[in-house]
Structures are given as structure tokens and as C-alpha cells.
Amino acid sequence: MITLEYLRHFRLGGYAIFDFIMSFLGFYLLAPLLSKLFKKIRIDIPKINWLYLTLPIGVLTHLLVGTITPMTRDFMDVNGHYFLKVVILGLLIMGLRGIRMTRREKE
Numbered sequence: 001m002i003t004l005e006y007l008r009h010f011r012l013g014g015y016a017i018f019d020f021i022m023s024f025l026g027f028y029l030l031a032p033l034l035s036k037l038f039k040k041i042r043i044d045i046p047k048i049n050w051l052y053l054t055l056p057i058g059v060l061t062h063l064l065v066g067t068i069t070p071m072t073r074d075f076m077d078v079n080g081h082y083f084l085k086v087v088i089l090g091l092l093i094m095g096l097r098g099i100r101m102t103r104r105e106k107e
Contacts, residue, residue: 027050045099046098049098055071056089059072
């Protein structure tokens with residue numbers, strides 16, 4: 001039986017590939033539901049934007065709950081890891097680009 005620790009053993013740049021796959025898969029599966037929920041409060045977020053926002057939301061969530069993962073630690077490091085910071089900020093910008101406020105429908 002394959003354990004979670006074994007799956008997290010495979011890494012790319014110090015980050016577990018399994019974590020990336022599960023994060024993106026989770027947002028891919030939740031994107032239609034999340035988009036519908038946000039439409040109820042008149043915010044139109046395309047499904048692809050949720051994939052762009054996966055890593056920025058992950059870093060923010062880990063900061064809010066106080067779980068410091070390697071990526072969160074590297075992102076908050078003021079003395080390095082500039083490529084990671086550019087990637088996260090680029091994904092944040094790409095994710096926010098397609099978001100629109102919708103008008104209230106006539107009843």
C-alpha cells in the first residue's frame with residue numbers, strides 16, 4: 001500500500017509534487033461550485049481563474065491558520081526566493097484579471 005509520506009517523497013524544487021497535484025485537482029473539481037456561489041453575490045469568477053488562484057490562496061490560507069509550509073516560508077523570506085514570489089504574484093494577477101462584478105438581474 002502506498003502511503004501519503006511515500007507520495008510526498010517526490011519533489012520538484014523542494015516542494016512535494018503530490019501537494020501540487022492535489023491542490024490543483026481540488027480547485028479544478030470545486031471551481032464550478034465556487035463560481036456558482038460567487039455568482040449569488042454578484043461576482044463572476046471564471047472557472048479557469050480558480051486554477052490561477054490555487055497557489056496564492058494556498059499561501060494565504062497557510063499564513064492565516066499559522067501552518068508554515070516550505071512554500072509559505074520561502075514566500076515570506078525577505079532575503080531570497082524571488083522567482084517563487086514572482087510566480088505567486090503573477091498567478092494572483094492572472095487570477096484576478098477575469099473577475100467581474102455583475103449587475104443585478106431584473107425580476
